[in-house]
Amino acid sequence: MIGVFTGAIAVGLLGLTSLLYTRWMATQQRGASEEISDKFNELDEFKPDEGVAEWGHCEGDHQHCHTEGMAAPDRFSVDPSTLSRPDFWRVLSTHFDLAADFDKKVLKGYVDLVIEKQASEENTLVLDTRDLTIESAAVLDGKRETAVPFVVGKGGDFRGAKLKINLPPSSSSKLTIRIKYATSPGSSGLVWLRPEQTSTKTHPYLYSHSEAIHGRSIFPCQDTPSVKSTYTAKITVDEGLTVLMSAVGKGAASPAINGQVSFEFEQKVPIPSYLVAIAIGNVESRKIGPRSRVWAEGNVVDRAAYEFAETEEMLQAAEALVGPYVWGVYDLLVLPPSFPFGGMENPCLTFLTPTLLAGDRSLANVVAHEIAHSWTGNLVTNLNWEHFWLNEGFTVFLERKIKGSMMGEPYRQFSAIEGWKSLIEEVKTRGADHPFTKLIPDLKDCDPDDAFGSVPYEKGHSFLYYLEQLVGGAEIFNPCFRAWIEKYKYSAASSFDFQKHFEEYFRQSVKPEVLSSVDWKTWLHGTGMPPVELKFDNSLAQASDALCGRWLDAKDCSCFSPEDIASFTAAQMIEFLAQLLLQPPLPVEKLQALDKCYNLTASQNAEIKFRWLRLCLRGKWEDMIEPSLAFAAEYQRMKFCRPIFRECYAWDKSKDLAVETYKKYRDTMSYVTATMLAKDLQLSYP
Ligand SMILES: CC/C=C\C/C=C\C[C@@H](O)/C=C/C=C/C=C\[C@@H](O)CCCC(=O)O
Numbered sequence: 240m241i242g243v244f245t246g247a248i249a250v251g252l253l254g255l256t257s258l259l260y261t262r263w264m265a266t267q268q269r270g271a272s273e274e275i276s277d278k279f280n281e282l283d284e285f286k287p288d289e290g291v292a293e294w295g296h297c298e299g300d301h302q303h304c305h306t307e308g309m310a311a312p313d314r315f316s317v318d319p320s321t322l323s324r325p326d327f328w329r330v331l332s333t334h335f336d337l338a339a340d341f342d343k344k345v346l347k348g349y350v351d352l353v354i355e356k357q358a359s360e361e362n363t364l365v366l367d368t369r370d371l372t373i374e375s376a377a378v379l380d381g382k383r384e385t386a387v388p389f390v391v392g393k394g395g396d397f398r399g400a401k402l403k404i405n406l407p408p409s410s411s412s413k414l415t416i417r418i419k420y421a422t423s424p425g426s427s428g429l430v431w432l433r434p435e436q437t438s439t440k441t442h443p444y445l446y447s448h449s450e451a452i453h454g455r456s457i458f459p460c461q462d463t464p465s466v467k468s469t470y471t472a473k474i475t476v477d478e479g480l481t482v483l484m485s486a487v488g489k490g491a492a493s494p495a496i497n498g499q500v501s502f503e504f505e506q507k508v509p510i511p512s513y514l515v516a517i518a519i520g521n522v523e524s525r526k527i528g529p530r531s532r533v534w535a536e537g538n539v540v541d542r543a544a545y546e547f548a549e550t551e552e553m554l555q556a557a558e559a560l561v562g563p564y565v566w567g568v569y570d571l572l573v574l575p576p577s578f579p580f581g582g583m584e585n586p587c588l589t590f591l592t593p594t595l596l597a598g599d600r601s602l603a604n605v606v607a608h609e610i611a612h613s614w615t616g617n618l619v620t621n622l623n624w625e626h627f628w629l630n631e632g633f634t635v636f637l638e639r640k641i642k643g644s645m646m647g648e649p650y651r652q653f654s655a656i657e658g659w660k661s662l663i664e665e666v667k668t669r670g671a672d673h674p675f676t677k678l679i680p681d682l683k684d685c686d687p688d689d690a691f692g693s694v695p696y697e698k699g700h701s702f703l704y705y706l707e708q709l710v711g712g713a714e715i716f717n718p719c720f721r722a723w724i725e726k727y728k729y730s731a732a733s734s735f736d737f738q739k740h741f742e743e744y745f746r747q748s749v750k751p752e753v754l755s756s757v758d759w760k761t762w763l764h765g766t767g768m769p770p771v772e773l774k775f776d777n778s779l780a781q782a783s784d785a786l787c788g789r790w791l792d793a794k795d796c797s798c799f800s801p802e803d804i805a806s807f808t809a810a811q812m813i814e815f816l817a818q819l820l821l822q823p824p825l826p827v828e829k830l831q832a833l834d835k836c837y838n839l840t841a842s843q844n845a846e847i848k849f850r851w852l853r854l855c856l857r858g859k860w861e862d863m864i865e866p867s868l869a870f871a872a873e874y875q876r877m878k879f880c881r882p883i884f885r886e887c888y889a890w891d892k893s894k895d896l897a898v899e900t901y902k903k904y905r906d907t908m909s910y911v912t913a914t915m916l917a918k919d920l921q922l923s924y925p
């Protein structure tokens with residue numbers, strides 16, 4: 240009896256739910272009802288900064304925002320760089336169906352977002368966008384699309400604009416939302432190149448860069464590293480072009496239809512939006528290992544295959560240190576020279592600058608860095624960009640361990656010495672009390688691109704190196720490092736999670752007075768150089784240091800010859816020049832003698848060339864102004880072009896040419912390069 244009675248109630252409830260849903264749908268299809276649109280627009284008054292404050296943004300020194308006690312929603316929302324609300328509904332997976340239009344310089348199509356309810360009272364999906372044109376939003380039920388109202392916020396700054404989608408009342412905690420949209424030609428995360436800007440000059444080229452918060456200019460998303468999701472994609476392009484993504488490719492292009500072909504991809508490992516990447520061009524590949532191919536344009540790919548032949552060895556060294564590589568393939572893509580960074584750790588497909596093609600594999604440490612990101616950053620991800628050092632400091636630390644395990648500990652130490660110098664330079668350039676010299680900077684109302692620099696990399700590395708030495712060395716510290724990855728893989732973590740992990744890991748095995756001697760507050764929140772002066776084994780640096788000393792002391796330069804550097808590695812040459820850069824400027828006569836002896840202007844090693852040109856500008860050698868700006872204009876890797884443009888802008892003899900050169904090449908630059916250089920040269924852009 241009870242069974243029948245219960246059944247009747249169930250049928251009744253089902254009927255009531257479907258009646259409510261139908262009535263709601265009816266109001267939606269007529270457009271938002273007054274009552275719904277009012278509630279909807281309430282959110283429109285929701286200013287980003289107020290919103291962030293409401294979510295418990297950490298003020299001041301972050302001490303109190305230990306995430307230990309935070310409920311899941313708070314962990315999502317403590318991110319000053321997103322306008323999304325993953326604490327309402329959270330994206331679990333994304334499917335892209337996009338076509339690339341090189342004439343209009345847009346990606347157009349749709350994304351299907353599978354979303355999951357987090358907060359029972361919220362029926363609004365809130366996403367990040369930037370310069371996207373949203374055509375429609377709909378709930379997808381099988382093939383049926385039911386339009387739902389949406390509104391795009393005002394936007395206007397680096398955070399872009401909120402996209403709020405009003406969801407129907409639903410008993411389901413999961414929905415699929417289809418958003419039809421198009422990017423804009425000025426998308427900050429996309430670089431569209433004309434054929435003449437590529438190496439082969441036969442086809443146009445597109446590449447993306449999403450880190451830190453440019454993913455929102457490529458697709459509507461929850462653009463915060465605290466949200467991880469899987470993705471699939473179908474990308475349609477003109478025949479003759481190849482599409483690559485930060486995912487595993489699902490076979491070759493489809494058969495051409497009307498001159499168009501499609502490529503499909505799947506990323507099964509949940510990733511944050513900043514790791515969604517795409518490249519489209521006339522590229523070829525060469526197999527360089529059992530799980531690796533290198534991709535590049537046809538006239539570059541063989542050089543790249545030679546340069547990065549050690550990739551598999553690096554992968555195995557990393558696995559021995561931190562566990563299995565979970566991403567399936569590890570491919571490399573060498574981009575055109577406008578790519579703004581040395582590398583970008585896009586999963587399954589590391590992006591690389593062509594400035595690594597030195598011809599002697601001497602700059603392949605960047606590949607070790609990007610491989611290391613497969614664990615630190617891509618598996619264990621910074622909770623938000625204020626904890627970026629958890630991505631980069633940990634990765635530099637692991638990169639140098641990879642190098643040490645392949646070449647010997649002295650090489651790890653030698654690399655750390657170079658890193659310490661770049662930290663000294665960064666602190667000097669920004670100023671020792673600049674807030675961006677903190678390991679955890681406050682990014683409220685701040686574009687992460689502005690805060691980017693060597694501090695999260697090298698102060699972060701230095702902190703981990705200090706902790707390693709404190710507890711008794713690598714043998715003792717390595718298991719703690721690996722346990723950190725095991726504990727937080729596939730999720731996001733904060734600096735306070737790491738502090739807790741470290742202290743709990745060593746509570747039994749390290750003396751309390753040693754553990755309590757760590758000045759976490761100064762390391763994490765102090766400005767300037769680290770509170771501890773680190774000592775490194777400088778055996779590999781001694782030859783460079785000695786030669787530097789000879790040049791500084793020399794009264795005349797007849798005692799020098801090419802023999803001085805006959806046994807130098809590229810790394811020792813880089814160290815020699817870096818040492819000279821730390822000294823007062825050299826007179827032009829000495830610079831000319833240096834060039835005559837060591838043929839530095841003709842160097843094909845970009846790291847050597849970069850330091851040499853800066854030495855010349857520091858020494859006010861006027862003949863080197865044009866070659867310096869030509870180098871910076873051609874190789875737009877910001878590590879190189881920004882310091883050279885800044886040096887030229889600061890010197891009255893070259894200031895005008897620096898501005899003129901920037902304006903001449905600005906349209907060939909990526910958005911981030913053009914905006915950062917504009918700030919360096921006190922110009923406006925865009
Ligand atoms: C405290 C700063 C917080 C967030 C900054 C995050 C991203 C900044 C954005 O500009 C992108 C950075 C991407 C870096 C990619 C690769 C670097 O690891 C290498 C940079 C130096 C090089 O060119 O070698």
Ligand SMILES: [Zn+2]
Nearest residue numbers: 608612631634
């Ligand atoms: Zn990195």
